[in-house]
Amino acid sequence: MPQASAVAFAVRHGSNRATVLYDSGHRVEYAVFDPEQAASGTIERHAVILDRGGVQALAEQVQARSLAERASARSEPDRLLNLCSLLWTAAGYWKRGELLAARRYAEGYAVDELLTLCLSLPGRNIAKQDRLDGRRRLERNAPALAAHLHGLLGRPVPDVALGILEVAELEMKAQFPGLPWDQVDATRAWCRALES
Numbered sequence: 001m002p003q004a005s006a007v008a009f010a011v012r013h014g015s016n017r018a019t020v021l022y023d024s025g026h027r028v029e030y031a032v033f034d035p036e037q038a039a040s041g042t043i044e045r046h047a048v049i050l051d052r053g054g055v056q057a058l059a060e061q062v063q064a065r066s067l068a069e070r071a072s073a074r075s076e077p078d079r080l081l082n083l084c085s086l087l088w089t090a091a092g093y094w095k096r097g098e099l100l101a102a103r104r105y106a107e108g109y110a111v112d113e114l115l116t117l118c119l120s121l122p123g124r125n126i127a128k129q130d131r132l133d134g135r136r137r138l139e140r141n142a143p144a145l146a147a148h149l150h151g152l153l154g155r156p157v158p159d160v161a162l163g164i165l166e167v168a169e170l171e172m173k174a175q176f177p178g179l180p181w182d183q184v185d186a187t188r189a190w191c192r193a194l195e196s
Helices: 055-074 079-095 099-119 143-152 157-173 181-194
Strands: 007-013 017-022 027-031
Touching: 079 099, 079 157, 079 181, 099 143, 099 157, 143 157, 157 181
Parallel strands: none
Antiparallel strands: 007 017, 017 027
């Protein structure tokens, strides 16, 4: 690795992947594959320094497939229903006293799903900096959305869920009135019943 004396530590992820953390705070993630393994991988960006045997062409094919898969995942029509399902589940966990599971569902999975929905909006263009995961750098690329979501974190989970549903409506309802907003209303009613 470059600057080996500045490496804080490295972590292996399975047999092919590793993350190297530097004292400076920088991070390098890399993977080593044979051509057959590489064909099923994911690439956002790449640089081929020495091409022996079609590595550049393979990397370009994998990158194109990776970006196409990511774009199609953003446009799935069931994402709003999945968001409702995640929030319903989070509220149910909260009601049963499973507070950590409730937070994981509301503040983790549901926020990720909401951001995926919001990033798919026409004209949003948040994902320019990171085409595989536009949820990164949100504070820079969509500061109002990031601030709204950050303000929800740590509140009682039913309140978090209601806030996430509000953001979904503010961000999407005018552009996509045909989405299943009645299920959003049902999820809102379920969460409101648990607020007290």
